[in-house]
């Protein structure tokens with residue numbers, strides 16, 4: 183209790199001391215106020231890119247449709263670290279300008295034992311109330327803290343046994359009930375799903391058959407709705423293109439369709455990372471690649487990725503803590519977000535419908 187009080191008292195103080203507000207949102211004028219998580223949640227097997235989950239996450243905490251900035255970091259009280267982890271959020275605001283709010287709100291504290299056994303934490307809505315909840319993948323079970331609207335509730339076990347992928351664990355809604363489901367990709371690329379029922383995760387079901395090809399991409403593996411039916415599809419980025427297995431079927435017969443289909447007519451990947459997010463507002467996630475020469479996208483038609491478009495050629499093309507694509511400036515259309523290690527700044531590039539606009543500091 184003491185540490186909760188201290189943390190909530192200290193945070194606004196530290197934020198205001200960080201002080202200086204560059205008038206033009208120029209990140210080079212930014213007074214360091216590091217805002218990023220101290221944990222590295224990357225749980226990827228060799229050769230794969232993680233999909234934008236390290237250090238800081240972007241999810242809608244207050245139900246307004248805009249992605250907020252969430253950090254999980256070591257809790258520091260007046261005398262140093264107390265062994266806890268704390269979850270803080272900066273809400274996305276659009277008036278008088280687009281940015282993440284100056285006020286850092288403490289959502290919750292994680293006990294040291296919990297942080298120690300945690301493999302990963304997700305911020306996704308598991309009970310369809312539009313507020314992103316916290317889902318902790320622990321060594322022994324999966325624990326959920328429901329978002330009660332401004333704060334996270336008590337940790338509740340949503341499984342009684344461990345569940346994670348030996349290669350990677352994901353969360354996405356695979357059955358269009360607006361409740362994010364657990365997805366485990368394990369050795370060999372087999373996929374197992376536990377669907378959220380709003381109060382727990384149902385028993386694990388295989389979503390890929392034993393002799394079907396693996397869901398694994400040497401340049402990235404992702405689960406996002408590229409077909410536009412509200413169900414996250416399985417995506418693998420490989421040397422020869424982007425392959426998709428749409429989510430199909432219902433109940434116990436639900437699965438990722440087989441055979442997989444190649445959605446690009448050519449190789450398409452780059453070295454900074456591959457992302458899948460809706461850039462156009464049509465409800466279908468588009469393919470995004472970042473690399474040394476810039477950022478390109480391919481529009482999802484619902485059954486393929488169309489011709490590549492260049493969205494950015496000048497500036498910085500990735501954050502060295504986190505790169506993400508999520509809607510902040512415009513509902514339904516993902517902006518480009520970059521968290522920088524040097525000063526903890528969150529840089530934003532607004533989605534201007536056919537390109538990314540000028541880079542601005544969004545947390546000053």
Ligand SMILES: [Ca+2]
Pocket residue numbers: 241242243244245246247248249250273274
């Ligand atoms: Ca929001």
Ligand SMILES: [Ca+2]
Pocket residue numbers: 306307308309310311312313314315328329
């Ligand atoms: Ca929720």
Ligand SMILES: [Ca+2]
Pocket residue numbers: 354355356357358359360361362363377378
């Ligand atoms: Ca679901």
Ligand SMILES: [Ca+2]
Pocket residue numbers: 406407408409410411412413414415428429
């Ligand atoms: Ca789909």
